[in-house]
Amino acid sequence: MTATPLAERLLDITRIYHEPGIERSPRAAEVLARFPDAERIEVPSHQAIPGLYGNAGNIADWVRIKQRVLVLGEKKSLTARRNERSSDWxxxxxxxxxxxxxAYCYVPRRKGYANPITVFTNIDAIVGYLERHAARQGVKPxxxxxxxxxxxxxIGENxxxxxxxMVSDNVADLVDxxxxxxxxxxxxxxxxxxPDLLTYQPRGGTRIRFxxxxxxxSRLVDIRTSKVADRIAALDDFVDAGYEVHLNFSPVIVHENWLADWAExxxxxxxxxxxxxRRQLAAEVIFLTHNEGLHDINLGWHPKAEDLLWRPDLQQPKRSQNGQLNVRYRTGWKGRWVQQLTDLVAEKLPQCRIRYAF
Structure with missing residues (x-):
């Protein structure tokens, strides 16, 4: 498997924002060496970059910022949070x-109008914390x-x-x-x-959920991602390389011909x-939840996606804990659709168990 044209154009880093003294970090030095021609701008914190975060004018440059900007900082708070759905922690x-x-990604709701990659450079501290945390858990009862x-x-929530x-060796260190x-x-x-991940040695210790x-x-809402056909074609390669490979049927977007498309x-x-x-497959099924703020952002850069994502005729509002307005498929209808899709998986891909569906 060779690198795709997508990989060649996904990143063209021309500007790196970094916290003071970041070059003292070996991981930061490695990242900076990968992009030697990029402009370097010191900022007080990776979370406070004037003109980047919270600037509504950046909607017009949504994709350009993702392609050209990188942020380096340290992860200050090291904690593992309970999850108990897709993962234990x-x-x-x-x-x-x-x-x-x-177009449906929830992360921009937090960062506000710009969402480039931020690399946390204190990888040794993070790896050490995780090793100690796992040791404290002992054997799973x-x-x-x-x-x-x-x-x-x-390890990839956000x-x-x-x-x-492609940016740093943090993922390689976690797989090790x-x-x-x-x-x-x-x-x-x-x-x-x-394909670089195929050179790692996971030995069954990493689960990749495609x-x-x-x-x-996908062509309408999965912008700048690998084609679905390419993801499917890679499944065998990653299993052969020693990964556990699961599927993430997410988000499930309902429209007039959605079930026929899923059957195909x-x-x-x-x-x-x-x-x-196929014997080792398992899947999560997650129906779309959309957000009013993200809807407004998308209207500024990719309004066609909202024809699928924002469907008041199919959705109902629900206020989140932080006060934002989310929309989900209507109660009653959604339950029937979840059952229809899980029944379809059982029919068309019977060896793939459903870990959970909602």
């Missing part, structure tokens, strides 16, 4: 933000929906590790860590096929993957 981030531009034997740590690996931990495994979802949706829908996708997976891959 959410690990401290080694990066956030993304070079891709999925009983199976759960996360994993039957291992404590599962999500970004895409396959893209992060979980390859040697006897009671824990890493997990991350991705929409990008990075996010999939019907190709026609599931048949494609069944027809093009090996028996070995």
């Amino acid at each position: 959410i690990a401290p981030s080694t990066a956030n933000g993304c070079a891709m531009a999925c 009983e199976p759960n929906q996360c994993d039957p034997a291992d404590w599962v740590y999500d 970004g895409d590790c396959s893209v992060d690996a 860590l979980f390859a040697r931990l006897p009671n824990a495994k890493a997990s991350f979802a991705t929409k990008f096929v990075n 996010s999939l949706m019907p190709g026609e829908t 996708l599931l048949e494609q997976i069944a027809d093009t993957t090996s028996e070995r891959t």
